[in-house]
Amino acid sequence: MQNENEINKTDQELIIATLHDKRAFSEIVKRYEAPISRYIRRLGCKDNDDIKDVLQEIFIKVFININDYDHNLKFSSWLYRIAHNETISFFRKKNTRPNVLNLNAEDSEIFFAQLADEKDFFEIAVNQNDASVIYDVLNQLDNKYKEVIMLRFLEDKSYIEISDILKIPEGTVATLLNRGKKELRVALETKGIKNI
Amino acid sequence: MNEQLYDKIMEQIDTDEIVPLSRWRFILLRVFFWLLAVMSVIIGSLSVGVVFFLFVDYNQHGLLEVPHDVTDFLLAIPFIWIVVFILFILVTKISVKHTKKGYKYSLCKIIFVSVLLSVILGSILNLIGAGKTTHIFLNKNSFYSFVTYDSMDAWNRSIIGRLGGVIVSIKGNKDFSFIDFSGHAWQIHLDASKNNDSFVPELNSTVRMSGVFEPSSNLFIAHSICEWE
Numbered sequence: 001m002q003n004e005n006e007i008n009k010t011d012q013e014l015i016i017a018t019l020h021d022k023r024a025f026s027e028i029v030k031r032y033e034a035p036i037s038r039y040i041r042r043l044g045c046k047d048n049d050d051i052k053d054v055l056q057e058i059f060i061k062v063f064i065n066i067n068d069y070d071h072n073l074k075f076s077s078w079l080y081r082i083a084h085n086e087t088i089s090f091f092r093k094k095n096t097r098p099n100v101l102n103l104n105a106e107d108s109e110i111f112f113a114q115l116a117d118e119k120d121f122f123e124i125a126v127n128q129n130d131a132s133v134i135y136d137v138l139n140q141l142d143n144k145y146k147e148v149i150m151l152r153f154l155e156d157k158s159y160i161e162i163s164d165i166l167k168i169p170e171g172t173v174a175t176l177l178n179r180g181k182k183e184l185r186v187a188l189e190t191k192g193i194k195n196i
Numbered sequence: 197m198n199e200q201l202y203d204k205i206m207e208q209i210d211t212d213e214i215v216p217l218s219r220w221r222f223i224l225l226r227v228f229f230w231l232l233a234v235m236s237v238i239i240g241s242l243s244v245g246v247v248f249f250l251f252v253d254y255n256q257h258g259l260l261e262v263p264h265d266v267t268d269f270l271l272a273i274p275f276i277w278i279v280v281f282i283l284f285i286l287v288t289k290i291s292v293k294h295t296k297k298g299y300k301y302s303l304c305k306i307i308f309v310s311v312l313l314s315v316i317l318g319s320i321l322n323l324i325g326a327g328k329t330t331h332i333f334l335n336k337n338s339f340y341s342f343v344t345y346d347s348m349d350a351w352n353r354s355i356i357g358r359l360g361g362v363i364v365s366i367k368g369n370k371d372f373s374f375i376d377f378s379g380h381a382w383q384i385h386l387d388a389s390k391n392n393d394s395f396v397p398e399l400n401s402t403v404r405m406s407g408v409f410e411p412s413s414n415l416f417i418a419h420s421i422c423e424w425e
Contacts, residue, residue, distance in 0.1 A: 022209060023206075026202045052201070059201075063209060063214060064214060064217055067216050067219040169300055
């Protein structure tokens with residue numbers, strides 16, 4: 001019964017509940033385990049055990065800093081911010097920050113679909129044959145472009161959310177996305193993917 | 197898998213007795229960064245105030261009217277205050293970025309607002325005399341006086357024809373005895389061919405003069421003279 005109540009609660013309500021009863025935190029973990037795990041993997045963490053360790057660190061950090069959460073902010077943005085910082089810090093500790101994104105076939109499909117939705121971006125045929133191409137092309141981009149492009153097209157985050165996650169102004173998000181898309185367009189064209 | 201992760205997390209929380217950090221800790225941290233930002237703007241403004249004071253002082257004491265070389269002018273630029281100003285603008289930027297919503301503002305916006313605020317506040321501080329007070333107060337410190345221009349020093353350079361100090365005795369309208377800012381005694385003669393007619397020497401008054409000095413004696417021939425403002 002308690003579990004059912006928790007399922008219906010909003011993120012904000014769960015946070016308030018956690019401050020009174022730490023067991024409420026379980027619902028937050030359940031709700032975000034899959035998307036955060038995917039995000040860590042996309043940031044370049046390939047090993048499943050590493051992903052689990054980082055995930056645990058992230059949720060522990062969220063629990064410790066729960067009083068720092070600003071209720072005007074989307075909880076998922078705050079959580080993604082911690083996840084981003086913890087993952088980068090994990091790479092730093094291991095001294096092995098990968099310069100590549102770790103995308104699977106499903107990611108590529110989402111990515112193509114999102115790109116095609118962008119009004120200012122040329123349409124690209126959603127073709128599974130292009131998955132490896134997009135993977136190569138994305139990994140050629142500078143990290144700063146890669147991060148915003150991934151959050152925008154793979155995590156489906158708005159400009160405000162990306163700004164809150166990466167702690168950069170919204171204008172900078174727009175600039176990085178535009179520049180990233182330009183570089184992506186050029187790189188895709190050199191790979192033979194052109195406007196249709 | 198969900199249960200496993202939750203179990204692991206709850207187990208770690210229980211084992212390590214992890215509790216959320218107090219809300220006050222975060223509030224105090226934010227207050228600290230806001231205070232740091234405000235303090236930086238105030239110190240930045242004060243440095244602008246001193247810069248304004250020194251520029252006005254340089255002009256007010258006629259240093260633009262008398263012969264001076266580039267080195268002389270460069271020495272008058274208050275580099276130390278310009279450095280202090282830039283330093284505190286950077287501290288403002290760092291502190292604002294650490295506040296809750298600080299990251300939402302671009303670097304240019306933060307710097308522009310900080311500079312604008314500092315210039316406005318600096319002008320006000322200079323108008324109420326804070327620039328002058330700060331300069332005089334710090335001038336007692338040897339390091340500060342070493343790196344900063346001082347109008348008294350600038351008028352204490354007889355070798356290039358500038359002299360400032362106090363009239364200690366008067367011998368007619370054109371001659372008087374004089375003690376300069378470093379305590380040296382001089383005999384002053386006002387050059388009649390120059391435009392000095394309107395000046396009447398008064399005992400114990402502080403004046404500044406430009407002219408030439410006689411190397412063989414302590415005589416200084418003043419081409420122009422006016423009261424020290």
